[in-house]
Amino acid sequence: MDRATIETLVRNAIVKRLGGGNGGAPAPTVVVNSSARHMHISQEDLETLFGPGYKLNVHKMLYQDGQFAAKETVTLIGPRKRMIPNLRILGPTRKQSQIELAFTDAVSLGIPDIPTRMSGELDGTPGAYIMGPKGILELKQGVIRAMRHVHMSPSDAAFYGLKNHDLCRLKITAPSCTTIFDEVAVRIDPSFKLEVHIDTDEANACDLDHATKVEILKA
Numbered sequence: 001m002d003r004a005t006i007e008t009l010v011r012n013a014i015v016k017r018l019g020g021g022n023g024g025a026p027a028p029t030v031v032v033n034s035s036a037r038h039m040h041i042s043q044e045d046l047e048t049l050f051g052p053g054y055k056l057n058v059h060k061m062l063y064q065d066g067q068f069a070a071k072e073t074v075t076l077i078g079p080r081k082r083m084i085p086n087l088r089i090l091g092p093t094r095k096q097s098q099i100e101l102a103f104t105d106a107v108s109l110g111i112p113d114i115p116t117r118m119s120g121e122l123d124g125t126p127g128a129y130i131m132g133p134k135g136i137l138e139l140k141q142g143v144i145r146a147m148r149h150v151h152m153s154p155s156d157a158a159f160y161g162l163k164n165h166d167l168c169r170l171k172i173t174a175p176s177c178t179t180i181f182d183e184v185a186v187r188i189d190p191s192f193k194l195e196v197h198i199d200t201d202e203a204n205a206c207d208l209d210h211a212t213k214v215e216i217l218k219a
């Protein structure tokens with residue numbers, strides 16, 4: 001009955017790169033994870049939906065330190081009253097709420113012109129209504145298709161010769177077909193583990209589940 005329990009939020013493909021192009025330095029392990037549609041939420045909006053003083057509960061820890069899929073889910077209501085139930089919340093809470101959809105989700109919800117944005121860059125993005133167990137929230141803006149991106153530490157960035165906000169490419173080798181994604185945004189922070197985030201449409205397009213090799217390439 002509970003679709004959320006059978007929905008796989010994150011699918012892993014961990015493939016070790018052999019060799020390396022940086023004077024023989026060992027290549028970092030590249031992890032590619034696909035993020036299913038989800039919501040990031042502010043504490044204020046969380047309390048509107050779940051009640052005063054409410055705190056998120058951990059369902060599953062994610063690959064980046066401190067990030068987790070919460071037990072809590074909401075219902076997203078788009079234009080023309082089309083709905084997406086069991087939309088998972090990711091924690092911890094943030095300064096502003098944001099909903100990340102795959103393009104297919106957005107089309108089915110009635111937002112075919114959903115903008116592709118980096119996380120947190122929400123000016124001019126569409127809003128939505130969100131229904132929780134204790135209330136309804138009118139989100140004025142914040143529905144986006146997340147731009148594909150890679151998290152990396154400064155030392156990993158040095159290995160690849162990349163700077164913060166650079167764009168790189170991602171090559172996914174799979175038996176069914178090999179795909180190269182262009183315009184993968186580079187995000188560098190000392191707290192980041194090397195991990196590429198793509199959405200479910202992108203993961204399906206490149207058959208990530210059956211990938212035999214993943215490579216980060218300079219643009």
Ligand SMILES: [Zn+2]
Pocket residue numbers: 149151197
């Ligand atoms: Zn990410």
